[in-house]
Amino acid sequence: MQTTRQLLLAALAALATLATTCVPAHAGPEAHPRPVTPRGAFEPSEQNNINVFRKVSPSVVHITTLDVQRDLFSRNVQEVPHGTGTGFIWDEQGHIVTNFHVIQGSDLFRVTLSDQTSFDARLVGAFVDRDIAVLRITAPRDKLLPIAVGSSRDLQVGQNVYAIGNPFGLDQTLTRGIVSALNREIDSLNRRSIRGVIQTDAAINPGNSGGPLLDSAGRLIGVNTQIYSPSGASAGIGFAIPVDEVNRVVPRLIRDGRFIRPALGITSGPPQLHQALRLPKGVAIVAVGQRSPAKAAGLQPFSRDRNGRIVNGDVITAINDEAIADLDDMLSLLERRQPGDTVRLTLWREGKIRQQAVKLGESDQ
Template identity: 75%
Template sequence: MPALTFPRLRSLPAAALLAVCILWSGGVPAQPRPVTPRGPLDAVEQNNISVFRRVSPSVVHITTLDTQRDFFSLNVEQVPRGTGTGFIWDDAGHIVTNFHVIQGGDAARVTLADQSSYGARLVGAFPDRDLAVLRIEAPREKLLPIPIGTSRDLLVGQGVYAIGNPFGLDQTLTRGIVSALNREIESVNRRAIRGVIQTDAAINPGNSGGPLLDSAGRLIGVNTQIYSPSGASAGIGFAIPVDEVNRVVPRLIKDGRFIRPAIGVTAGSAQLHQALKLPKGVAIVGVGPRSPAADAGLQAFTRGRDGRIVQGDVITALNDEPLGDLDDMLTLLEKRQVGERVSLTLWNKGKTRRQVVVLGASSD
């Protein structure tokens, strides 16, 4: 259908044009329509507002900085490198975020919800779980720690919220559900992160390191990754469960790094397992001198003088929890403490035995 045109009206003065419009409308100028009363907000909306108001002061914007030197003047300046999200852990100024948010930066600045900004120093990081802790020197009255929940009792279908800074837009709230539990993703150093929460709450670049909350406004996870061919939210986001965070962060604050308990063995490759038709677990190909494994008498696979492989031990379970590979064992060890006694189930030439080992400290 061709567009309607009124060429003669274009030449009329404004006053005359207004008069024509009044005549066409029946002689009465149009009035704004009356506003329909809205009524009270429903329970879901009220909870959305309540959670955001209570928790958003605990959420921060993190800007990582690079140091650059001007070629001509030789002046040194810091320029923004990337942005992300974090949250206030305690009133001592500790800020939790993802390791990949601050990875490679020379410095970082933390902007609080009231837009005050502070230089941050790195306290500790654990790339295996994509977690890092920063610290800022800010007045205690501005440091509102986020409420901590639990992740072990989460159910698929329960409501969740994410607060973050997607694309640099401060203090954005999105809402969704727990889509799945016990997912597995890969950390920045290619370690498997197991037990991850999947959510359809919109998570975009810049949300990384921000909190995933339950409907009570408690922290249940740290948003860390999205699955998206386009790089934007596709309704599949992942969060590190808070039980893991609450285990790792205090140790980063205390020691500056996560000291993983260790047995003191070197693990064989998957190819070795296949070639020798070994059971699932960790084939020991090296035992560290004066290590817990050496003290316990664990045996490594070796090669005899005739070139044949001499059978060693395969660790098939730790405290009766079956092991599929080395990553399984490292994950279980991270839940223990240095000096703790654990029971290993060992396979050797078709026979199994149990051996108690006192955990030492890893050197990585």
């Protein structure tokens, strides 16, 4: 009868035999990591991509809109994220520029800076016609790095551009493309035309709205606002509001809390009036407000006499010698001025042309 020692030795021998059969008869040499090949210098275009991102990303912010929900039973109130978008730091006072449609429908906003610190924000003002809004946060000065502002009037089709934003909630994303076209026209939320829009093929997706479009020097040249896409994702056609327009609107929103449009104090006729009466292109006046600039300047509206026949009034065909085709043209030209400015109107009445100086008033809209 085998002893315990003998049984143990037999078991160990069996295990050794099994282990030997599992080892390949011809095992290869021991493997080591490959040596790393030095990369060398970045290409100039790569280095510029890196420089632009490093320079501008601290000025780009993530905007979260919030809804307030109250628990039915506990009556506790909590803030629930409603939507997200992008914005950028405008100045050292904490003003943040974004699209109006990013913050539309919400009263509570949270701004997250590039270092992931967050601040509650309040709405300073918005101009729906240009899809621009300004928020403000109270943050330490050393965290507020304003973006460098460039110009859009001298852009060229084909020049490189960059977009930084938060597509699909992914923070601090850089995409690159070119200026694909200039002077595009898109509709704002209230169907007013936004003109002079920049078209780019830099990838812009949901969440990029309100973020900066940059030139190769890292200067702001536009605010990314819309994409054209049947699928809802980037299809290589994005649109940005030109910075010259932004730089005109934002200071007025900061100063007044709203965009105060200069006004003539008239009511314009519909396009059908021009067609029916074969009037020239422009704005046919069908009413003049009492105590309005138009009234003071003697502008005459279209009307009817006692027999119901139409009495010709004035058609505004140009402002400061810039021709206008319709009401949208006129409003766009007036928005470049301030209440109290004087403009020169070119007026048509019964085939005769005259010019009239008018001191602009303030719109009540």
